[in-house]
Amino acid sequence: MQNRVHFTPSLEGENSPPWKFQYQTMRRLGRPGRAGVMRGGEAMNEALRQEIERLVDSDVQAALPEAVEAEIRALVGSDEQCLITLYADITPGGAYGDRWFVATDRRVLTVADDDGQVHVEVQVPWTQVRRLRLRDFLGSGSLEALTDDRAVELVRFSRTEAPTMARAYHILRRLASEDDTKAAKGRRDGSGGHQRALRCPNCGRALPRWSEVCTFCMQRGKLFVRLLSYLEPYKALAITGFGLTLVFSVLNLLPAYVSKYLVDEVLLMRYWPGLSLVLLLLLGIYVTRAVVGLARGYMLEWLGARVVFDMRVQVYDHLQMLSLGFFGRKQTGQVMSRVTNDIWRLQYFIAEGFQEILINILTVLIIAVILFTQNARLAALTLLPIPLISLSTYIFSRLIHTVYHKVWRRWASINAVLADAIPGIRVVKSFAQEERESRRLRERSQSLFDQEIRAVRLWTTFFPAVNLMTAFGSLVVFGYGGYQVLTYAMSLGTLVMFTQLMWQFYWPIQMLGMMTHRVQHALTSAERVFEVLDNPPEIPVPPDSIKLSRVDGRLEFRSVTFSYEPGKPVLTDISFLAEPGDVIGLVGPSGAGKSTLVHLVSRFYEVEDGQILLDGHDIRDISLRFLREQIGLVLQEPFLFHGTVSENIAYGFPDADPEDIIAAAKAANAHDFIVNLPHGYDTLVGERGQLLSGGERQRVSIARAILKNPRILVLDEATSSVDTETEMLIQQALDRLVSNRTTFAIAHRLSTLRKATKIIVLEHGRILEMGTHNELLDGDGLYSRLCKLQAELSKVRAW
């Protein structure tokens, strides 16, 4: 890495992020060519030349170190032009090492740079290259050149370089005289879809998957300030609370002052009236302190609860806005833990922790002032153990932070197990795996326990140690103070006050030490909560989004390409048109991309390439809310919310008329079973609708879709998990539903697609066949094969 020379990028600014260093603009070896780059006597076509130009301008090209450049210069002719330079990071032997791949207009070659030992490793003239091949492995890849009689491995590279290689590859293939159409297609097989992981624009580190925020660049101070910003709406109350806290702290210290007076002026002077004065004074102080303490406690507790309330609402609102991608990446338990545990911990901190910190800091400051004005030398001695206490507190807080983070993670993992096993309890029981699930939980609980014990061990060592230090401090005060009193350098009353204040002084310091972990804890929680909040809501809504006045439901896919993970396209080049009233049947093996396709219609995910048009408008221009209002979704596993049957049907339309609800239920063939339920439409369906059967749940969800009256209906294997009779009922319901709408129906059972006006057969994310049932049956393709197979099956097994 160190021996690499970086050329100053000519196109990018000086402030380009540091990680980009190896992809900077290429330095050409020859003269920058104009239109007529020659290869094999023929002029390179304009489109290809432009694409190379674009590549040169992008960050794909690597800058060559001087030594490498010299080596290449020595090899190539003066009129030979260097087109593409790429960096690769694995040697042919499979170790990490610097390799430079160069394509000129005459040859491809690889230069090795093994710690300064520069040499040309491979070179193949273009005249011999028949084809290039990019190979994708787990964790690495390679580029090969195929000639008439052999294959030559040009470079090996890790996945870090894979996106760059893939981008250059499709241009290289065209240089290798493959026809353009083929190369253009090759780009779509995924190599073009490669993307780099998102990186922090500030420090260049990869961003965590669930967050758009770089946690390295996030500052604790800022975190704290941000936490405090939640107090903003309650400024007056917060300031009053703070003022009362100040008064409370002072009131706490006054008795020590009074005892100095008591000793010096009353007891030693035998001044009788003074005693009752002192008693009255103390009584007044105690009563005021109680009142102030009460008011202050109430105010701050209220503030804490209120702030957390605001925050919880905000987080939950925000969670609703986040993309499905966010939820796919995180386990439900972890997300839940953020809404509940983390926010709860923040409440504890804001309500109690925060005010304790305030009191303690104030107390320390006030006492320090009093002590120094009374007797500076003694005060200095009293402060002697402070650096030690501070230092050990600092070390302790760092250790405890790590441990608490682990504790938090263990907690989340326990939650994740529960969120997994409880809803899946039927599967667990049917496989008689109760013990295994218990064991899983036990193991994680054990792990949580271990970490908690580590934390306990840490702070049970810390406090006695700090106690010992303060005890030493008190010895010094008694010694030196006693000496001063005996030599009449200081009054007895002052010593009494000192000893009282001394303990009042060490205590807050220790408290602050103890607070550190609470602060850390709270900051960790704050970090996690803010992470959720800082995730931008799914798809930015363009301000000028269109709201169509009337939707016909004409839906068109124009060469749509999509991938969940860069480089692994789930859908490739999907084009078709669905007119209102069409029933589009989607058929294909599992994983062919059927569900993904319909998810794209709802814009749960954004297309990577191409367009989806609704009535001629790109769906990205249509307001998301409006778009989804037009779409009714019936899933294989219908999700019902905890509530009554009617609430579930009217989900999305809480104000729907009961008559409409019943009409929808009737249309969904759900009415009969609903009225047979003990409480009719008011029957509670249980969590996730578990009190209903699968077919019943399905019909409720269809009623839900019918009530919504969407223009586009998506049936994602809506009938695949019910019995034949129920299927028939559902099918009838669906037939009522599909008229006049655009319907997408995903089905494994081809019999359910008999009404489809168009059937699309998907395989590996591509459209394999498209047409009506009869057309496809005659076509002798995958569809007709599947039909025959299912017909065979139906003879044996009734479905």
Added chain:
Amino acid sequence: MTEPEDNRTDAPADALWKAEIGRLEIVAPHRVRVWQDAFRRLHLELDGKTEHIDVRPTRAFPISGAADLISFLDSDDKEVLLLQNPAGLDPDSRKVLEEEMGRSYFVPKVTHIYDIEDSHGAARWEVETDCGYRVFDVRDREDVRVLGGRRVLLQDADGNRFEVEDIEQLDDRSRRLIDKEI
């Protein structure tokens, strides 16, 4: 469960099941020969006759290693042969296969950890591997998988894989660093 006292959950491997479903054809290594041609394609020969050209070997259990089985796939990703105990191949075949596997599973083994900068978000690892020095970013805690308490599999932000074979075998400093991540 046929035997209530048996709480283990083995596959239902009774004789009937084996006869009906579990008739898995696994090929012993002595029947197989593997070689590579000039086009870097793998050739596969069974019992000296059936030849498959351009096959791709994949491990059936690449992570757990539960069984030492290698599945050979043709260019359409269809399995052509399931090979048992690849170590039993003739030396030439074994060498070819090992080289090919080393290529298709590039998972450097972490031997020493210089530093892990973690901010509870993405973490930057600076490590020494058996393939050399490397710095990489791990985006998410879920990309650090601990297997059996001692083995750690890592995936970085770009999809590169790394492995710590045994935490206990690492030096103290490395162990302390990795301990915070798991």
